[in-house]
Amino acid sequence: MPKLQKKVLFCLAGTLSFACALAIAAALGIQLWVRGTVLCKTGALLVNATGDELQKFIGEIQYGLFYGQRVKQCGLGGRPTTFSFFPDLLNVIPASMHVSVVIFTTALIVFALVGTSFFMFNAFGKPYETLHGPVGLYLWCFISCSCGCLVLILFSSEVKMHKLSEKIANYKEGGFLFKTQTEHFENSFWIVLVCTLVHFSNVFLIRLAGFDFPFSKSKELDTSSGAIDLMY
Incomplete structure (x- = not known):
């Protein structure tokens, strides 16, 4: 493949990685990870609310990785309150899982920036070591994908399996x-x-630029070295 096309592909991949780093950094700091509604079950049972009356006991909740907001509805109007995960909710939520989500999200930003620099280095520089060349690009992409998957899996488990929204809604509610009632993932x-x-x-952009996958390349080297051994 001509060098110009390789530069274009590497620049495109580097630009995408940099855009991802900026987007995730913005998503990390806002409270648009989960939004849902919560029912004040105690209040609804006290007045035996049904149908339209039940709407007076349904509040809202939304939160991110650091803070959030909830609106309690117990029949007397909404009561908006804000909360923060650190340090208020650490005794209520699965703290180790939540901290892991924050760490892997931060790592995803870092590795996206590292991948951006290496893509640009391969486009305009002269790679001279393994980790500076195509093998390194495959490595940073794999690490970034792994961090992203871990963030999605851990946060989904925290919300769905550990019922994070309910634990937040019942915080300090004696x-x-x-x-x-309902909950769904938001933009972040x-x-x-x-x-x-x-x-x-x-x-696949790296592969399109003409560089084989690391494993397939290693197999070719193994077969060639085996043939040389047989000759001697």
Whole structure:
């Protein structure tokens, strides 16, 4: 493949990686990871609310990785309150899992920036070592994909399996019990998913530039070395 086309492909992959780093950095700091509604079950049972009356006991909740907001509805109007995960909710939520999500999200930003620099170095520089060349590009893309997958899996498990929204809604609520009605992932979660797919697609851009996958290349080297051994 001509050098110009390789430069264009590497520049495209580097630009995509840099855009992913910026997008994930923005997603990390906002509270648009999960949005849902919670039912004040205690209040609804006290007045035996049904139908339209039940809407007076359904509040809202939304949160990110660091802070969020909830609106309690117990029949007397909404009561908006804000909360933060650190350090308020560490005794309520699965803290190790939540901290892991934050760490892997930060790592995803770092490795996306590292991948960007190496893509640009391969486009305009002269790679002279293994990790500076195509093998290194495959490595950074693989690490970025792995971090993105871990973020998605851990956060989904935290929300769905550990019922994170309910634990947040019932935080410091001695007399009322809240039950999650609906919950869905918001923009920040889908940004991480899209960026993970972008890093995966960068692997095929490297292959399109004319560089074989590392494993297939190693197999070719093994067969050639075996033939040389047989000759001698």
